[in-house]
Amino acid sequence: MSAIQHAERSPLRIFLKTIVARAYPRVVAANRHKSWLFLDMALPMVGALAMVLVYQGLHAPRQYLGFVVMGGAMLAFWQNVLWTMGAQFSWDRGNGTLELMAVSPTSFEAVLLGMAGGAMIMTTVRAAFIILIGSLVFNVTYTAGGLLPAIGVFLLTLGALYGMGMLLASLFLFYSREAWHLGDALQEPVNFLSGLYFPVKALGIPAGTETLLVAAQVPIFALLAGVALRYLESRARKDGKLVTRWE
Amino acid sequence: MKVFFHALSPTLESLSAVSGSHPSSNSSRLAVETRRLTRVYKTRRETTTALHDVDLEVEQGELFGVLGPNGAGKTTLIKILVTLLLPTSGEAFVDSLDVVRDYKRLRNRIAMVSGGEQAGYGVLKVREQLWMFSQFYGMDSKAARRRIDELLDRLGLAEAGNKEITSLSSGMRQKMNLVRGLMTDPRVLFLDEPTVALDVGAARDVRSEVQRWMAEDPTRTVILTTHYMQEADELCDRVAIVNRGRIVAEGAPRTLKASVDEDVIVDLQLDPGTPLLDRLRAIEGVGAASVREEDGVDRFSLLLADDAVLPRVMTTVEGAGRRVSGLVRRQPTLEDAFVKLVGRSMTEEEAG
Ligand SMILES: Nc1ncnc2c1ncn2[C@@H]1O[C@H](COP(=O)(O)OP(=O)(O)OP(=O)(O)O)[C@@H](O)[C@H]1O
Numbered sequence: 001m002s003a004i005q006h007a008e009r010s011p012l013r014i015f016l017k018t019i020v021a022r023a024y025p026r027v028v029a030a031n032r033h034k035s036w037l038f039l040d041m042a043l044p045m046v047g048a049l050a051m052v053l054v055y056q057g058l059h060a061p062r063q064y065l066g067f068v069v070m071g072g073a074m075l076a077f078w079q080n081v082l083w084t085m086g087a088q089f090s091w092d093r094g095n096g097t098l099e100l101m102a103v104s105p106t107s108f109e110a111v112l113l114g115m116a117g118g119a120m121i122m123t124t125v126r127a128a129f130i131i132l133i134g135s136l137v138f139n140v141t142y143t144a145g146g147l148l149p150a151i152g153v154f155l156l157t158l159g160a161l162y163g164m165g166m167l168l169a170s171l172f173l174f175y176s177r178e179a180w181h182l183g184d185a186l187q188e189p190v191n192f193l194s195g196l197y198f199p200v201k202a203l204g205i206p207a208g209t210e211t212l213l214v215a216a217q218v219p220i221f222a223l224l225a226g227v228a229l230r231y232l233e234s235r236a237r238k239d240g241k242l243v244t245r246w247e
Numbered sequence: 248m249k250v251f252f253h254a255l256s257p258t259l260e261s262l263s264a265v266s267g268s269h270p271s272s273n274s275s276r277l278a279v280e281t282r283r284l285t286r287v288y289k290t291r292r293e294t295t296t297a298l299h300d301v302d303l304e305v306e307q308g309e310l311f312g313v314l315g316p317n318g319a320g321k322t323t324l325i326k327i328l329v330t331l332l333l334p335t336s337g338e339a340f341v342d343s344l345d346v347v348r349d350y351k352r353l354r355n356r357i358a359m360v361s362g363g364e365q366a367g368y369g370v371l372k373v374r375e376q377l378w379m380f381s382q383f384y385g386m387d388s389k390a391a392r393r394r395i396d397e398l399l400d401r402l403g404l405a406e407a408g409n410k411e412i413t414s415l416s417s418g419m420r421q422k423m424n425l426v427r428g429l430m431t432d433p434r435v436l437f438l439d440e441p442t443v444a445l446d447v448g449a450a451r452d453v454r455s456e457v458q459r460w461m462a463e464d465p466t467r468t469v470i471l472t473t474h475y476m477q478e479a480d481e482l483c484d485r486v487a488i489v490n491r492g493r494i495v496a497e498g499a500p501r502t503l504k505a506s507v508d509e510d511v512i513v514d515l516q517l518d519p520g521t522p523l524l525d526r527l528r529a530i531e532g533v534g535a536a537s538v539r540e541e542d543g544v545d546r547f548s549l550l551l552a553d554d555a556v557l558p559r560v561m562t563t564v565e566g567a568g569r570r571v572s573g574l575v576r577r578q579p580t581l582e583d584a585f586v587k588l589v590g591r592s593m594t595e596e597e598a599g
């Protein structure tokens with residue numbers, strides 16, 4: 001009889017399966033609509049182009065062009081974090097998905113990790129294209145010694161961004177509109193560190209410190225997101241507001 | 248011997264009531280138990296008591312209906328039982344687990360489906376979406392896919408399974424939602440108005456699938472809310488009628504209807520004219536009266552103490568200058584039970 005067999009599945013199993021399942025719509029299904037792919041590619045390219053022109057207008061040294069192209073790619077990440085991560089839980093609440101996640105034995109942390117993981121895979125592929133095409137178009141050359149640390153910083157920033165995306169997703173549930181401003185404020189340090197506005201090295205910050213600063217953001221944001229979510233869940237049960245559909 | 252046990256049992260019950268904090272002694276067979284369950288919502292503008300001292304006992308294997316007008320507190324009850332909402336006071340147990348303290352474990356054993364649900368991701372196909380939710384329960388992927396196919400098939404959605412969910416009709420969508428609720432094999436399934444806004448055919452499919460699912464395993468339990476009297480009557484083993492956060496009656500549909508058995512129930516159809524409801528209610532022997540407008544005529548339902556009351560009713564109608572276009576005596580419905588208990592119809596209660 002199924003009543004007796006109804007064994008509870010282990011939390012770890014649920015956690016891991018949730019990450020994969022929640023990443024699925026991002027990775028696989030989102031590629032179903034090619035127009036999205038185009039938008040995600042074209043917009044960052046335009047951004048990168050604009051910045052390249054500014055840099056060339058300033059007669060900036062050629063070796064910084066690599067950063068500019070990278071910056072364009074980061075822009076793609078940033079938009080993805082802000083729009084698809086930050087707003088996601090608000091959407092999920094609006095249509096009742098969040099409620100169903102809450103009723104299930106899974107955890108919001110796993111959902112967030114899946115969301116971030118899926119988005120990261122997607123955007124990494126896209127960013128690689130942007131960098132490749134951008135580098136070809138603008139004839140950027142990288143030295144092997146410069147490229148590896150750059151990729152390292154790139155990946156770390158990516159982690160920091162999505163960590164922040166998780167945090168934003170939770171905060172958006174609390175403050176809806178106001179969280180956008182917070183998102184703007186938080187964008188600055190990441191932009192700064194990822195070299196979107198200008199190459200940090202021009203400021204004389206050593207690359208090692210830069211890496212450290214960026215790396216530190218990953219666990220910090222992940223931790224904060226976890227705290228925010230636990231608080232969120234307990235408040236939701238008390239007020240009947242945050243999880244339910246129409247406030 | 249039988250008499251002896253009968254005399255003894257109240258003592259046993261009162262003993263278990265005294266023992267307090269644990270679910271009562273026969274809890275292993277109770278799927279849902281609430282004790283003085285109360286929920287108050289506080290907003291800046293007002294304070295609403297959505298549930299007031301609700302005591303419920305639902306046994307395993309029961310298809311239990313919660314019937315009541317808009318705002319009665321049905322959804323609030325469901326939300327507390329599925330651990331989405333905390334009670335303000337009182338206690339609730341589902342499958343013998345405390346919904347407040349044991350909510351993490353409980354979430355493995357329950358599922359909820361609400362009417363008009365739009366949850367999920369538009370890019371996903373029906374099968375993919377269902378699979379995604381199955382993973383939130385840690386189901387084995389292969390087993391989940393098999394179960395999903397089986398259920399989709401049973402609900403006539405085998406082909407629609409490969410469609411993106413945004414392309415589904417509302418009936419198909421609601422059937423998909425039902426599959427989501429059934430596929431994880433919950434001990435207790437909560438359905439909040441599962442047939443709301445569905446056409447007759449889709450509503451019938453949903454109901455019969457729920458019944459079939461229950462028949463597969465006699466320990467499965469369903470708690471269903473509805474404000475369709477007929478749905479509760481046809482589908483449910485037992486029904487609790489709730490109004491303004493309180494249970495006003497509870498029992499098998501047949502038993503509830505029997506409470507109006509002694510009354511003479513008359514449907515009176517009148518052409519439009521001067522309002523009459525209050526005057527009819529004032530007549531001696533009129534237990535309850537309600538009215539609804541249908542196709543341009545007023546349909547009054549009257550509960551009369553006996554046949555002798557009818558002439559007095561007709562005199563009042565004629566006195567008001569209203570023309571009678573139809574008069575039938577009929578069998579009691581749950582609606583009549585509601586009207587008798589509450590004094591007003593569900594529609595009137597909803598109008599406030
Ligand atoms: N989150 C909330 N905040 C404040 N009041 C609420 C909240 N949710 C419900 N209420 C109020 O509590 C009462 C019961 O609502 P509930 O949704 O439980 O009723 P219901 O029986 O499900 O009604 P319906 O048939 O319309 O779905 C209503 O008066 C409603 O306005």
Ligand SMILES: [Mg+2]
Binds near residue numbers: 321439
């Ligand atoms: Mg409701």
